Amino acid sequence: MTLATGIVALALCLGCGILSANAEYYQKDYYSEYNCNEPLLEHAKLTATSQLRERGPENARLNEHRTAREHRIGMAVRHVRWAFDLASWRPTLTDLLLATACIQPEEKLRLAKFVFRDDFNASLIGRLLMRRFVHVATGLEYDKIEFDRDLKGKPFLKNQGFEVEFNVSHQGRYSVLAGLVVEKDCALKPTIGVDVMKIEYGGGKPLGEFFRLMNRNFSEDEWVYIKGQCEEQEQLEAFMRNWCLKESYVKNVGVGITVDLRKVSFAIGSKELHTKRVVCDSKLRLNDELLKDWRFEESLIDKDHCVAVALKNIPAEEDLTGNFFETVSFAELVEGHKPLLAIDENYCEDIINKEYKKMK
Ligand SMILES: *[C@@H]1O[C@H](CO)[C@@H](O)[C@H](O)[C@H]1NC(C)=O
Ligand SMILES: *[C@@H]1O[C@H](CO)[C@@H](O)[C@H](O)[C@H]1NC(C)=O
Ligand SMILES: CC(=O)N[C@H]1CO[C@H](CO)[C@@H](O)[C@@H]1O
Numbered sequence: 001m002t003l004a005t006g007i008v009a010l011a012l013c014l015g016c017g018i019l020s021a022n023a024e025y026y027q028k029d030y031y032s033e034y035n036c037n038e039p040l041l042e043h044a045k046l047t048a049t050s051q052l053r054e055r056g057p058e059n060a061r062l063n064e065h066r067t068a069r070e071h072r073i074g075m076a077v078r079h080v081r082w083a084f085d086l087a088s089w090r091p092t093l094t095d096l097l098l099a100t101a102c103i104q105p106e107e108k109l110r111l112a113k114f115v116f117r118d119d120f121n122a123s124l125i126g127r128l129l130m131r132r133f134v135h136v137a138t139g140l141e142y143d144k145i146e147f148d149r150d151l152k153g154k155p156f157l158k159n160q161g162f163e164v165e166f167n168v169s170h171q172g173r174y175s176v177l178a179g180l181v182v183e184k185d186c187a188l189k190p191t192i193g194v195d196v197m198k199i200e201y202g203g204g205k206p207l208g209e210f211f212r213l214m215n216r217n218f219s220e221d222e223w224v225y226i227k228g229q230c231e232e233q234e235q236l237e238a239f240m241r242n243w244c245l246k247e248s249y250v251k252n253v254g255v256g257i258t259v260d261l262r263k264v265s266f267a268i269g270s271k272e273l274h275t276k277r278v279v280c281d282s283k284l285r286l287n288d289e290l291l292k293d294w295r296f297e298e299s300l301i302d303k304d305h306c307v308a309v310a311l312k313n314i315p316a317e318e319d320l321t322g323n324f325f326e327t328v329s330f331a332e333l334v335e336g337h338k339p340l341l342a343i344d345e346n347y348c349e350d351i352i353n354k355e356y357k358k359m360k
Pocket of ligand 3: 213214215216217261
């Protein structure tokens with residue numbers, strides 16, 4: 001793919017978040033459940049540096065840690081931030097049979113329409129993340145959990161009496177979920193949007209030229225910050241971080257709104273992002289006005305993936321710095337599940353025959 005097509009794809013995908021869904025992209029390129037949660041910049045790169053590091057021992061450590069944390073939040077879950085590492089997932093046929101029996105029938109049909117296995121994987125895991133989140137947050141049994149979609153296709157929990165907000169995103173090697181439990185007596189309902197970005201540019205052309213093509217997507221202040229970084233790598237990181245923030249905001253607000261991206265202007269706070277700590281000091285100015293009821297969490301999942309969570313109506317005094325993303329394993333995702341559907345070998349065979357994206 002040339003850089004030019006890459007940028008068009010990128011712009012289109014941003015378009016579906018910001019400027020109403022682009023039907024052509026949606027249908028022709030590949031069937032996508034989450035439109036904009038699908039890889040954005042993945043299309044803008046020509047080469048892929050494969051970093052399929054195996055993370056055995058590290059994973060085990062993370063899991064222990066997460067279990068402890070889940071135990072802690074088990075009493076009163078407020079925030080959940082989970083990341084699933086798709087690249088190191090090596091499901092057996094049994095895993096796949098189980099996973100596809102644990103999602104709602106209409107979602108199973110939806111998933112089958114993906115052309116590429118990568119998208120199928122990411123979206124299947126997205127569904128499992130949602131189910132686990134609701135199970136942990138509400139105590140509902142897995143076979144009682146029911147999701148529906150609103151007119152824009154955004155999923156919500158159908159069960160009455162439980163107020164949860166969540167959003168899913170996938171790019172690079174991760175599927176992520178950010179969720180929160182809405183307190184019963186809160187006056188202004190909080191909302192959430194999440195975006196994960198792989199920090200990578202393999203566009204071939206000089207970075208400066210890429211920036212020039214993206215010119216209209218950032219405000220002058222944002223460009224001052226991005227281009228003010230010394231090294232190219234730092235500029236790229238600043239660019240991705242800014243982009244990730246914008247996407248998280250747009251995902252929170254919802255698809256279908258029309259915004260001039262230059263008017264959604266972020267002032268980056270702390271220069272460094274971390275894996276085990278969240279920074280919340282980037283500020284958003286919309287049409288030159290500082291938005292006070294918004295808060296943004298930023299962190300790294302690993303050194304190549306940044307993630308941003310946009311929160312509206314979260315009290316300013318609420319401490320969000322512990323809300324970094326924790327890795328969940330497949331075993332954790334399906335633990336305690338009660339399959340909703342019969343095991344379907346034909347279905348899984350079709351899935352296994354799906355091809356992978358070429359650019360990998
Ligand atoms: C996707 O899932 C298949 C099984 O369905 C697995 O073999 C493969 O490793 C996964 N690949 C990616 C990129 O997630
Ligand atoms: C996340 O938010 C976007 C934008 O509102 C929406 O299109 C998408 O369906 C949401 N996904 C989930 C899993 O909530
Ligand atoms: C959504 C959006 O404004 N995208 C723009 C990003 O920048 C490119 C190049 O300037 C435009 O073509 C896109 O429309």
